Amino acid sequence: MDLAAPGPGLFYCPSFLYLVSHVTPMARASSADGTKTDAPTKTRKVAKVKAKATEAATPAKPKAKPKAAEGAAKKAAPAKKAAKAATPKAAKAPKATKAPKATKAPKEPKEAPEAAPEEGDEAEGASARGKQLVIVESPAKAKTINKYLGSNFVVQASVGHIRDLPTKSEKGAKQPVPGVDLEHGFRPTYVVLTNKSKTVADLKRLAKNASQVWFATDLDREGEAIAWHLAEELRIPPQAARRVVFNAITQQAVHRAFANPRPIDVNKVNAQQARRILDRIVGYQASPLLWKKVARGLSAGRVQSVAVKLIVEREREIAAFVPDERWEVTVRLCVDPSQAAPLASAWTTFLATVDEKGKGPTLKAQNTWMSQHAAIESELVELGGEKFSLTAASTAPRDLSADVSRVVEAVGLVDVKATARDNPEGKGPQKTLRTITGALDPAARYRVKSVETKRTNSRPLAPFITSSLQIAAANQLGFTTQRTMRAAQQLYEGIAIPGEGQVGLITYMRTDATALSAEALTQIRGFIESRFGEPYLPEKPNIYTSSNKDAQEAHEAIRPTDISRRPEDLREALTDEQFKLYSLIWSRTVACQMTPAQWDATAVMFERADKPTGAVVRATGRTLVFDGFLKVLGVQATDEQTLPTLGEGQAFGTFSIEPQQKFQSPPPRYTEASLVKTLEAEGIGRPSTYASIISVIQERKYVEQLDRRFYATDLGEVVTDKLVEAFKDLMDVGYTRAMEAQLDEIEDKGADWQKMLERFYGGFRRSLDIASDTMTHAKAEAQPAIYKCPKCGSPTCYRFGKNGRFLSCTTYPECDYAAPITRDGRPLLPERVDMVCPDDGSDMELRNSRFGPFLASVNFPHTKFVINLDKKEGVKLPTPPALEVDVPCPKCGAPLNLRMGKRGPWLGCSKFPKCRGRLAWTALDEEKQAALSKQLTAHEKAHPPVVLKRRDGRVIAEGTPVAKLLIPGGLAELEIHPDALAAKSDGENKPATVVAAPAAAPEKTPALRN
DSSP: OOOSSOOOTTOOOGGGGOOOOOOOTTTTOOOOSSSOOHHHHHHHHHHHHHHHHHHHOOOOOOOOHHHHHHHHHHHHHHHHHHHHHHOOOOOOOOOOOBSSOTOOOOOOOOOOOOOOOOOOOOHHHHHTTTEEEEEOOOOHHHHHHHHHHHHHHEEOOSOOOOOESSOOOOTTOOOTTTEEEEETEEEOOOOEEEHHHHHHHHHHHHHOOOOOEEOOSSSSHHHHHHHHHHHTTTTTTTTGGGGGGOSSOOOOHHHHHHOOOOOOOHHHHHHHHHHHHHHHHHHHHHEEEEEEEOOOOOOTTTTTHHHHHHHHHHHHHHHHOOOOOOEEEEEEEEGGGGHHHHHHHHHHHHHHHOOSSOOOOHHHHHHHHHHHEEEEEEEEEETEEOOOOEEEEEEEOOHHHHHHHHHHHTEEEEEEEEEEEEEEOOGGGGGGEEEEEEETTTTOOOEEEEEEEEEEEEOOOOOOOHHHHHHIIIIIIIIOHHHHHHHHHHHHHHHEEEETTEEEOBOOOOOOOOOOOOOHHHHHHHHHHHHGEEEEOOOOOOOOOOTTTTTTOOOOOBBSSSSSGGGGGEEEEEEEEHHHHHHHHHHHHHHHTSSEEEEEEEEEEEEEEEOOOEEEEEEEEEEEEEEHHHHOOOOOOOOOBOOOOOOOTOOOEEEEEEEEEOOOOOOOOOOOOHHHHHHHHHHSOOGGGGGHHHHHHTTSSEEEEEEEEEEEOOOHHHHHHHHHOOOOTOOOHHHHHHHHHHHHHHEEEEOOHHHHHHHHHHHHHHHHHHHHHOOOGGGGGGEEEEEEEEOOOOOEEEEEEEEEEEEEEEETTSOOOOOHHHSSSOOOOEEEEEOOTTTOOOOOEEETTTEEEEEEETTTTTSEEEEEEEETEEEOOOOOHHHHEEOOTTTOOOOOEEEEEEEEEEEEEETTTTTOOOOGGGGGGGGHHHHHHHHHHHHHHHHOOOOOTTTTTTOOOTTTTTTGGGGEOOOOEEEEHHHHHHHOOOOOOOOEEEEBTTTTTTTBBBOOOO
């Protein structure tokens, strides 16, 4: 079908045919937001302005009209009048900035008078006139679609949203929430974004000349809303708009979409609009409460705040967790009993080896060693005819040393000894760490009691949805959610493939559906059969259903648009990031339609043969029989051992018996992958919002990532507590899930979005008013601490300040003692280091500030000399002071500073950081360079580099780790207050002093700048 002309599947709209104007296309927009144009366009604009000015200043001279032209004009006049009469006259349009309801369509514009072409625009106007305009979000998507539509279409990008609610209310307007009329049905007022005014103007000019306008934005709520806003600006009613959606940007999908256009889905628009207004209400009315009760500049978010709450609650679960104790006994057996003694020595030597990071052999390396030496690892599972279990509950800790000693004697140790040491960091049973040792009984033998082998299957996982893609990319590739979605967006919108041009490589990446189209299933199954053969192709397609009951199942899973495009074939066209993600998607999609992998899982029971102690140990292993879908995914490295061929009654020797004290692990901190999984399971947000949620809560400093784990900051905890106190319902996970369900009701069933907002706002407003009157300020609240103030001897407490929680004297302001603390509340106190202060010869110590650790004199702040540390906490030598020169800053006019850098002299503003102006050294003439170089040489001679020395006179090199300079016993101590000792409920004798955490502890509280 020819898409350039109206056909059976296309809606022909003549209302644009009367609009005759000459338009400059947007194709040359060069910036991401569409605000920049190329130089020729700017030149033409300047030429137009000059031409109009000249025309206004010079009297117009009438031109003689050629007779032929005059006759043609007379003949055309009646036809022109008839056409004008035939065109229906539209009613007056509302203002573009206001849209009371998405369900009310704006009226069509009045007929525009015919305009004469401006000089210089004739060629461009003619090239756009009569063509069909297609509007998408991104330039990359526009480029991909353009090649499928042909020369009769002009494809332009809006570069995302063009309108939004204003950030400030108009002067004189009493709107607590800018752009939302809370008194009249939450009517929104939209404004064109500042950086999109040029984009909107260009689209309007293009639409005037277009024979038809198509909206091809993404197929989710956000895409529908963008299409609606564009239609509003172009004065096109939603029901008359030509809306096309496609799950994949391929020629077939695009042509199918254009053959079946639909109106704009106002239910989707209303759902998105309700979400936007809801979030705006919470943000603009809850945030000022935080300013008033915590600190200026903070912000609250309906969904993001609940995500922070999850992390804060997990942090507190970990802090309150008291582990149970259990014991495990590992027995290592060897096939040849005579080799037990040599293997015992070799095993001990192997375990003592460490890598460059000081870590011992991994479990995989241990299994490899065992396999090479025909050895088997087993676990004690039965003793005296009963299942082995030796535990102590956290609520009733007890000494299990005697019980463990009897157990290991029954297993095969002699001369058993038990030792114990205190663990100040532990809780409950973990306060005491116990070790059981002994010598191997050389006569100990075990024989095979039973061998059981079962054939097991492992099915392939479902194809990716948004959340599972983010989780897999985080776990397997180390990608953040934002990085994953950025690369997926690029793959979806199109990549330039040699020989093919711009090609969309994957289907739409924001989805919660695991379904695959019939067309895709046929293609994938055909590929599997031709590539791998019949054994790898199941009899019927594998069908998957979503485990998320709230899944919308609106479209397909994420898959390659063409399965025959293998990752290795596209390697040269993709960036490393794109290649890794495409490979992940491609392999998961192929694997999901393959046969299961088959394993032989073997369990062997051994019983002690030399003595009837009743000790039974168990060894397990698994062998791959048929790879199935793993042919594509590969066999992942596992910690399972490979068992040799065994027969009942076969005898084995023991070369290692290891009793180990184990403790129950606390709940793990969230990673990006596990947080996304929890957000999905709890119904918080939607697939398109997970990356934004995770990004926002970090930008606001409510949480931070350390070693790819989320930690709640002090600020995050305080803000969460205040929001929970004020808005118990809003911060409830169940309530947030219900709100998402109501938004789905608006989209799916056309529920009234204004009534939904009205129900929400009534309770929210009441909670806000109560909290404003009754809530105390965070800085006025204090929590008791166990330490004694070193200045006045009073008890101490924890307070909240602009940089987070800190230790303070309870008598403040009479006593001003304060100290930074670790996450668990221990004070970060100065620690002596082996360094002499160059200024006064005093000792130096490691201290902490809101900007991190630094070295200073014990006489600080009277002696102001300090040494900063680099990112690896190594010594950073101080640089000589800058030389101020008589060259003005090109930005502010202040004198520039001259310094010598690694690449030579450089000039920077003396007002830094207020002014960041710089001037290139090469911008100065040779005479000035010579004069300044002479001054700099003299300046450096007068300010020689600082030499740092240890107390014995040895020079300290730059980059020396501060940990190597710490003096044993040089850590300051704080006494525990007598009242705190008396209040302890456990009655245990505690030392009179507690050593503070090292100042350079890895979990130090970061500086929080509110």
